[in-house]
Amino acid sequence: MAAGATPARHRPGSVGEVIELHALTKRYGPTTAVDDLTLTVRPGHVTGFLGPNGAGKSTTLRMILGLTRPTGGTVTVAGVRFVDRPRGLRHAGALLDAGDVHGGRSAAAHLTALARGNGIGRARVDEVLREVGLAGVARRRIGGFSLGMRQRLGIAAALLGDPPVLLFDEPFNGLDPEGVRWVRDLFRRLAGEGRTVFVSSHLMSEMENCADRLVVIGRGRLIAEQSLAEFAGTRTSVAVRTPEAAALTAVLAAEGGSAHPDDAGGLVVTGLTAERIGDLALAHRIALHELTTRTASLEEAFMELTAASVEYPGGKTR
Structure with a gap:
């Protein structure tokens, strides 16, 4: 089903609204x-919200929207608690649970009821149905x-409500x-219009394709808050193939590097640049057959960073 071509409107003056969390905490009994x-989600970006299962992502989104009351701390949208806004859909729109x-109800009746409660005209219902491809x-x-x-x-x-702030929890599920x-x-278009777009998803490939900033949490705590390029770019390694793997491993270790065998019979080196590895190999007369700098994918960087925060790690396959 193809979506319609009608773009969402964008009201002048609606840019610049941020989501701000400060010492936000939620406890359920002993958990x-x-x-x-503490973090800030700014306009003009698609900010991906990542974390292992049970990391607290959905709870955080619900607290932003006032659906779950925090145990401590504060959360505001454009400086105001979302629950204090009488017509919330004009300020923030969200998809938390498609079910x-x-x-x-029909799709039109569902949206009409929401529109009526938020002072939104009936014509807007038809506009968004066309935009998402459900007019038919x-x-x-x-x-x-x-x-x-x-x-x-x-x-x-x-x-x-044509809002300046949008939150989505697993929006890619079920889509072709x-x-x-x-x-x-x-x-991307919504962020390009200056809106704040905050997207939680477990699909790393989609976050890699649409997000330009990332927030990563584990066990409810902030792990990383940076651009996509910074997140993956700081996790680089060098692929090396040499007939003298043991000798090169010892040389690299003495210089502060770390070399481990890979599945293809080569070495994966961290802690040293490709240039430095090449210089060391030349100085010690060690032949190299491959020397390639490799940047981790988003999935690899995410798995490495959150390894200690996985609540239910998978078992090893024998």
Whole structure:
């Protein structure tokens, strides 16, 4: 199902709204879901929100929107608690759970009810249905929608108030390849208009394709907050092939490097640049057959950084 070409409107003066969390904490009895979390999500970027299962991502999004009350700390959207805004959809739109809709209503009826409660005109319902590609099924009951169609309906609801701040939790679930590309392009366009776009997803490939900033948490604590390029770029290694692996490993260790065998019979070296490795090999008359600098993928960098924060690590396969 192709999305319509009608772009979301953008109101002058709606740029520049930030999401600010300060020492945000949520406990459920003895369990701390979010732990002293402080960060700022700024406009003009698609900010990816990453973390292992159980890291506290969904709880954080719910606290931003006032659906879950913090145990401690504060969270504001453009300097104001979201719950203090009488017509919230004009300030922030969100897709948290595509299945959290009344299956007996039509798509048009669902959006019309939301529009009426937020002082939004009926014409806007038709606009967002066209934009997400659901205009042709607007009168169908949501109970008959596929997961991908429900995701599109949730995105339509988030866009309904033409808000400057948008939050999405796992928005790619259930979408076909065309739908994934459409959502990716939509997020980039919204950020390009100066909006604040905050996206939680476990699909590393999609975050790598659409996010330009990342926030990573583990066990409720902030692990990283930086650009995508900085996040992956600081985790580099050098692939080396040599017939004298043992000798080179000893030389590199003496210079502060670390070399480990890879599955292809070569070495993976960290702690030294390719140039320095080449110079050391030449000085010690060690032949090299390959010397390649390698930047970690987002998935590899994420797995490395969050290894200690995984709540339910998988077992080893024998």
